[in-house]
Amino acid sequence: MNGYSHDKEALLQRMRRVEGQVRGIAKMIDDDKYCIDVLTQVSAATKALEAVALGLLDDHLRHCVADAAAQGGDVAATKVAEASAAIARLVKS
Template sequence: MHGPVGYVADKDELLKRLRRAEGQVRGIQRMVEDDTYCIDVLTQVSAATKALESVALALLDDHLAHCVAEASAEGGPVAEEKLREASAAIARLVR
């Protein structure tokens, strides 16, 4: 079971970034439907990817600052689990 999330204070900004990325993806769909030149589509895919990476990094930063820091102060198995979670999340992001 997980406690309160660390990104609560940044929730509005995260949602704004996600809506922007969603709009970018819709734009990419339209580009493909309209047979837009592939390099132009790839450029937009790159921009959407960067937007999602930005959200992921903000969430990871909040997780480290809130969840991992709190668990580290507690120590023991909870701290070890939070560190494993963070490490696995970082590994997924860099793949």
């Protein structure tokens, strides 16, 4: 069971909203809208995806990493390394 299972519907709803935003951006480009307006919408979609990512990361830390830490040993080390790599990817983007 994944850490986000309890919040799955909310995550899916957010992702559908992001999907709609991205389709809207494509339509703006197709309609030759002003570039600053398109960039504003790209920024909004990016922030929405970042919010989803941070929520997933929080759930991962609270559920998966916490459970692994309780087990200790290699399991804990693996989950911490996995979380650190995910954080590094988020920071780079």
